[in-house]
Amino acid sequence: xxxxxxxxxxxxxxxxxxxxxxxxxxxxxxxxxxxxxxxxxxxxxxxxxxxxxxxxxxxxxxxxxxxxxxxxxxxxxxxxxxxxxxxxxxxxxxxxxxxxxxxxxxxxxxxxxxxxxxxxxxxxxxxxxxxxxxxxxxxxxxxxxxxxxxxxxxxxxxxxxxxxxxxxxxxxxxxxxxxxxxxxxxxxxxxxxxxxxxxxxxxxxxxxxxxxx
Amino acid sequence: xxxxxxxxxxxxxxxxxxxxxxxxxxxxxxxxxxxxxxxxxxxxxxxxxxxxxxxxxxxxxxxxxxxxxxxxxxxxxxxxxxxxxxxxxxxxxxxxxxxxxxxxxxxxxxxxxxxxxxxxxxxxxxxxxxxxxxxxxxxxxxxxxxxxxxxxxxxxxxxxxxxxxxxxxxxxxxxxxxxxxxxxxxxxxxxxxxxxxxxxxxxxxxxxxxxxx
Numbered sequence: 019x020x021x022x023x024x025x026x027x028x029x030x031x032x033x034x035x036x037x038x039x040x041x042x043x044x045x046x047x048x049x050x051x052x053x054x055x056x057x058x059x060x061x062x063x064x065x066x067x068x069x070x071x072x073x074x075x076x077x078x079x080x081x082x083x084x085x086x087x088x089x090x091x092x093x094x095x096x097x098x099x100x101x102x103x104x105x106x107x108x109x110x111x112x113x114x115x116x117x118x119x120x121x122x123x124x125x126x127x128x129x130x131x132x133x134x135x136x137x138x139x140x141x142x143x144x145x146x147x148x149x150x151x152x153x154x155x156x157x158x159x160x161x162x163x164x165x166x167x168x169x170x171x172x173x174x175x176x177x178x179x180x181x182x183x184x185x186x187x188x189x190x191x192x193x194x195x196x197x198x199x200x201x202x203x204x205x206x207x208x209x210x211x212x213x214x215x216x217x218x219x220x221x222x223x224x225x226x227x228x229x230x231x
Numbered sequence: 232x233x234x235x236x237x238x239x240x241x242x243x244x245x246x247x248x249x250x251x252x253x254x255x256x257x258x259x260x261x262x263x264x265x266x267x268x269x270x271x272x273x274x275x276x277x278x279x280x281x282x283x284x285x286x287x288x289x290x291x292x293x294x295x296x297x298x299x300x301x302x303x304x305x306x307x308x309x310x311x312x313x314x315x316x317x318x319x320x321x322x323x324x325x326x327x328x329x330x331x332x333x334x335x336x337x338x339x340x341x342x343x344x345x346x347x348x349x350x351x352x353x354x355x356x357x358x359x360x361x362x363x364x365x366x367x368x369x370x371x372x373x374x375x376x377x378x379x380x381x382x383x384x385x386x387x388x389x390x391x392x393x394x395x396x397x398x399x400x401x402x403x404x405x406x407x408x409x410x411x412x413x414x415x416x417x418x419x420x421x422x423x424x425x426x427x428x429x430x431x432x433x434x435x436x437x438x439x440x441x442x443x444x
Contacts, residue, residue, distance in 0.1 A: 170411040189417060193416075202413065205412075
């Protein structure tokens with residue numbers, strides 16, 4: 019099973035690495051890190067270099083596509099080379115997936131029109147501009163399109179997806195292998211659970227997500 | 232605040248990227264990816280390339296050290312260049328931390344002697360050989376030594392650590408930013424919760440963790 023994970027500059031590393039770490043343990047998985055050019059992209063604010071091993075031309079098809087989000091998503095949404103590859107590979111996939119603001123890139127490629135989808139909670143309200151229906155769940159399945167919430171939600175998305183295509187034993191084995199028995203110190207992982215003042219503060223500071231600046 | 236994350240061949244990417252994604256959002260964090268030589272190391276079975284930006288010589292000190300685990304841990308435990316850097320930088324840290332079998336590397340460097348520590352559940356029984364006391368909790372604090380369980384536990388470790396050095400608002404803000412409201416599809420993330428047959432099967436197949444082959 020061929021799994022293509024898109025890499026681009028200023029992606030959020032965990033958006034890509036969470037699903038990678040789950041899916042690479044799925045039966046017969048072959049993971050390909052794909053981008054515009056072979057070589058390094060820098061994640062986050064430039065802190066971590068991740069390697070693109072395959073160019074778009076080298077990966078015209080895949081069983082599963084994973085599109086991560088991150089600050090670079092704003093530029094990726096305007097990058098016709100990225101968008102046209104997404105449209106092309108999507109025609110071949112069994113599952114087209116995204117994590118965090120990766121759904122906005124899929125949406126910009128026209129792939130979420132009329133679909134239920136999710137994104138990072140700070141970006142959810144940007145989906146309707148592309149014809150997608152914002153759906154406030156951590157993982158949203160709509161036909162073959164699977165979108166996950168912010169950053170860490172990619173782990174849950176990939177486990178739920180593994181459950182669909184490889185069954186419950188495979189999903190549980192991977193969960194146990196990753197010792198995924200989460201114990202966050204606070205119950206503050208969504209805007210409905212976090213302190214209201216913190217949510218407001220983060221909305222105030224979220225121009226980054228809204229405009230990319 | 233200077234945070235050094237060790238990279239080496241065949242590490243588990245999520246062991247490093249989980250804590251990185253949390254800690255890079257902490258106040259005044261400067262993250263450095265450190266290894267034997269600058270350039271690419273390959274994670275997992277070689278699927279993902281991560282970049283080492285600094286050599287050991289360039290990073291003699293740090294406030295926080297993070298040591299990830301993974302298949303390459305077996306070789307890392309015998310690598311005197313790695314072990315001597317760990318001993319040296321540990322003298323300067325406020326917190327010395329590990330994820331998954333990274334604790335075995337710390338232990339091999341002699342840094343967990345007499346300490347309570349944890350590791351991947353399949354590797355927990357290797358700690359006593361190095362004088363460490365296996366402690367079956369997801370995150371174990373013993374003085375400045377903080378060890379986490381398998382792979383995904385690094386996210387919880389880094390949040391708990393952020394809570395200690397930056398306070399609850401910072402920890403909650405990061406958790407909300409990462410939308411860390413985990414919803415794994417099964418309650419199978421530890422050997423006590425997963426189906427017994429699955430646990431037995433994974434113990435049978437765990438020679439990898441025990442011998443590195």
